[in-house]
Amino acid sequence: MPRKSRAGSDRPTLADVAREAGVSAITVSRAIRSPGIVSQKARAKVEEAVRKLGYTPDPAASALASRSTSTIGLLVPSLTNNVFSDVLRGVYDGAQDTRFFIQIGNYRYSALEEEGLIRAFLSQRPAGMIVSSRDQTDAARALLEQASCPIVQIMETSDDAVDMCVGFDQLASVRAGAEHLRACGYRRLGFLSARMDPRARRRLEAFRDAASAAGLHDEARIVTTPLPSSVGLGRQLLEQLLDRAPDTDAVMCNNDDLAVGALMEARARNIDVPRELGICSYNDIEMARQMVPSLSAVATPRREIGSRAIAMLLAEIESPGSVSERRVDLGFAMMARGSTSPR
Amino acid sequence: MPRKSRAGSDRPTLADVAREAGVSAITVSRAIRSPGIVSQKARAKVEEAVRKLGYTPDPAASALASRSTSTIGLLVPSLTNNVFSDVLRGVYDGAQDTRFFIQIGNYRYSALEEEGLIRAFLSQRPAGMIVSSRDQTDAARALLEQASCPIVQIMETSDDAVDMCVGFDQLASVRAGAEHLRACGYRRLGFLSARMDPRARRRLEAFRDAASAAGLHDEARIVTTPLPSSVGLGRQLLEQLLDRAPDTDAVMCNNDDLAVGALMEARARNIDVPRELGICSYNDIEMARQMVPSLSAVATPRREIGSRAIAMLLAEIESPGSVSERRVDLGFAMMARGSTSPR
DNA sequence: AGCATAAATGACAGCGCAATCATTATCTGA
């Protein structure tokens, strides 16, 4: 029962509006794009005609003629990961009420897919791009470097950014977590991590360094898996850790899902948190804070990263070269809560 | 330190490729879009030239000439809500390896914003649209009805769909939850709900009906708030419920965040779940299943909705009128777990 | 009033591609 008419769209064009308003097409174009440079009178006539005909500009024609679009590309490695849904929200909120559209690409933690998406996005002549990693393939990085639009790399602050970047010091943030556990008096520190993408790997490395520096490093207490993160996986990883090293007295988790899972597993085993086992989470989504006991966590500025990134991009699109602070560090915070305690 | 070259993009065009390959422009166009209708020889020459020049088609020019794009619009009321991030994933997975792009619009539970987004999206001549509600404004609905592309409404099965729809019976799903609690022997049923959008409201109504039918309705046990849902809010709502009606013996939550919050609040108060208080969740995201005790829940097919919606859309775009099942009910499932038990 | 300047408007071409129709090469079977 096909029922929609696939009517050949005969929507009004600029020329139609121009005829209706008794001005030229280009004046209509200007009245719409930069009302300031058109006389009061002409503008009023155009507005009236637009309303009467129900005119909407054709973005494709505009893009072709002007060689630029109002699309902003946003590349993320995952859509389900809470981290990126927060970033996304920041970006969307910042793009609200502007003429720009956000187009999301999900490269599923695959650098190759990322490269393909970068290529595809750039071929659209986007107004700007936000990319979530600094771990592109060489080809992808070259594409970004040649791109004729501003680009923001998010999540990490790095010195070799393609254009601009906003994030925080991932390594320092993990060190802060490890240091917190040490300061609480925990001495046999474990580390749980899923999905070993480059960023997770760097954080693990930072943990190793921090633990080593404190004389608390024990490789047997580091449990990782390439599987995507989930609460259930957090339970499994803690199980593995306790099988392997039952005397572990605290565990740092590479994200909140794992930490919540670890907390649940501890509860299922009647392990007292924080007395018998300290748990430190990473990212600090709302859920983690609301657990019982509340999870201590390294809080990361996910939403702020999104909103700052889009703000920088919009400013740079507006007037190229105007953004002076091209490398922004938003920092992080160690939130000490009930899942860890001084002993 | 502005440093990106804003080079005037002088990328190769179809004509350049044609010259390089020694064929006409239109042959290049065909070799790329429908290789089947071009001779082996010509195709090979074109492919070689494309590779050599690094040609990528300009989507704007294509859109203008063909009067259609490869964009699929997806309108959701929220980006953070787990429900929609699952839907999103289904949609993106289904669009993978097709020529289509997904463009997300977030209307933040505002019908007016939704209308604006529908207008903006349709002006782009999308290949198709997926919209998340059946509660559009009249103007928005009219726009959708006049649209010249296929449209899928998701989340609910309804008889008055604009074009196609895929979802499940929201009312029956809530009834199943209420019935589960009743069957377990709980008799003083509460209901927690946040963000009273139209869908949440309908579900609350369904709960009232079901409870009434079973002789278990007590308006004092229904606690709602317009605030956006969160785990913390779940804790607060349970607190309010127990203040108001301490003898409540089971609670149905309108989503998983609230249910997890309720579970945590119960734990903080040393209320035994499921013996003293049964908790039934709604949606059944992974986290809910991994709680201790594991949350009983009405499982909704969120990801399947996304993948089915995109599949229907793609089929209909490919050959209009080919989709015969234009109203798809994916059902739901009552998952009985540890947070409720027969008594 | 007269000139210089700025503000406002318009004519025209072309962005890169695909639809349309016309043409040429290739194949089929009696």
Place this chain on the structure above:
DNA sequence: TCAGATAATGATTGCGCTGTCATTTATGCT
């Protein structure tokens, strides 16, 4: 072998808009 088909290719045109430059009209100043 040749008509009659089909497959493969091409020339032309225009999609709807904006950049460019030319032109007209308004404004300020002496």
